[in-house]
Amino acid sequence: MPTTPPAPDDSPSPEKPAKKSAGRNLRAAIGVGVGLGAIIVLSLFVYKPVFVGVIAVAVVVGLWELTSRLAERKDIRVPLVPLAVGGTAMVVAGYVRGAEGAWVAMALTALAVLVWRMTEAPDHYLRDVTAGVFAAFYVPFLATFVAMMLAADADGPWRVLTFLLLTVVSDTGAYAVGWRFGKSKLAPRISPGKTREGLVGAVAFAMVAGALCMQFLIEDGAWWQGLLLGLAVAASATLGDLGESMIKRDLGIKDMGTLLPGHGGIMDRLDSLLPTAPVVWLLLVLFVGTG
Structure with missing residues (x-):
C-alpha cells in the first residue's frame, strides 16, 4: 500500500551562535599599535628631548581633536592656539623644572585662554573658558607627568x-x-x-x-x-x-x-x-x- 511522503519540515533551523567581535579592524589596529610602539621606544631611548617632542605632538593633536568635537557637537568654542602653545610649554616646563614649572605653565595657560576668548563676543564666555581650562588640565597637564618621569637621571x-x-x-x-x-x-x-x-x-x-x-x-x-x-x-x-x-x-x-x-x-x-x-x-x- 503506497505511503504518503512526509511533509517538509518548515520549522526554522537553529541559528549558529554569533561569534564575538572586537568591533574594529584588528589587523589595522595591530599595525598602528606596533608602529606607534616603535616610534615611542626609539625616541625614548635614543635622545630624551626627542621623546619630549613626541609628548608635545600628542598633546597638541589630542587638544585639536577634543576642541573640534566640542565645537561640532556642543557648539563650545574653545580657543585652540593658547591651549596648544600653553600645552607644549607645560610639557617642556615639567621636564626642565618639575612639578613647580608644570603648575606655573598651567596657570599661565588658563589665563591665556581667558584673555584670548575676550577677543570674541561675550555670549557663552563662561562656558567656553570653563571648557578651555578643563581641556588644559585634562590633556597637557596630565601628560606633563610623563615628562617628569622621563627627567629622572x-x-x-x-x-x-x-x-x-x-x-x-x-x-x-x-x-x-x-x-x-x-x-x-x-x-x-x-x-x-x-x-x-x-x-x-x-x-x-x-x-x-x-x-x-x-x-x-x-x-x-x-x-x-x-x-x-x-x-x-x-x-x-x-x-x-x-x-x-x-x-x-x-x-x-x-x-x-x-x-x-x-x-x-x-x-x-x-x-x-x-x-x-x-x-x-x-x-x-x-x-x-x-x-
Whole structure:
C-alpha cells in the first residue's frame, strides 16, 4: 500500500551562535599599535628631548581633536592656539623644572585662554573658558607627568616604559578576559562593553607586569612595590577609560577622531594613559625617589 511522503519540515533551523567581535579592524589596529610602539621606544631611548617632542605632538593633536568635537557637537568654542602653545610649554616646563614649572605653565595657560576668548563676543564666555581650562588640565597637564618621569637621571626612560607597559597590559588584560569570560557589566550606562571580569583581568595582568617591571627595570625597585603599582594602574586606567566614555556619550560620538586606523583618534589612545601618568609618577617617587 503506497505511503504518503512526509511533509517538509518548515520549522526554522537553529541559528549558529554569533561569534564575538572586537568591533574594529584588528589587523589595522595591530599595525598602528606596533608602529606607534616603535616610534615611542626609539625616541625614548635614543635622545630624551626627542621623546619630549613626541609628548608635545600628542598633546597638541589630542587638544585639536577634543576642541573640534566640542565645537561640532556642543557648539563650545574653545580657543585652540593658547591651549596648544600653553600645552607644549607645560610639557617642556615639567621636564626642565618639575612639578613647580608644570603648575606655573598651567596657570599661565588658563589665563591665556581667558584673555584670548575676550577677543570674541561675550555670549557663552563662561562656558567656553570653563571648557578651555578643563581641556588644559585634562590633556597637557596630565601628560606633563610623563615628562617628569622621563627627567629622572638614573632611570627616566625605564620609568616611562614601565608606565606605558603597565597601562597597555592592563588594557589588554581587561579586553582579553572580558571578551572571553565577561558576563557582568561593570558600568552599563557608561561603557556597555566593560565587565567586572575584565576588570579582574586588568588587575591580575597589571600586578604581574608591575612586579616584573619594578624588579628588573626600575633602579632600587622591589617586586612587592610592583604589585601595588599594578593595582593602582589598573584602577586609574579603567577610570580614565570610563571618564572619556562619559565625555563621548555626552557628545554623542563613538571616537574622538579617525587619525589612527583601528584605534580612532589620539585621544582614544590617551584615555587610560593620561590619568595613569600622575599615579605612576607619584608612586615611583614614593617607592624609589625622584631619581
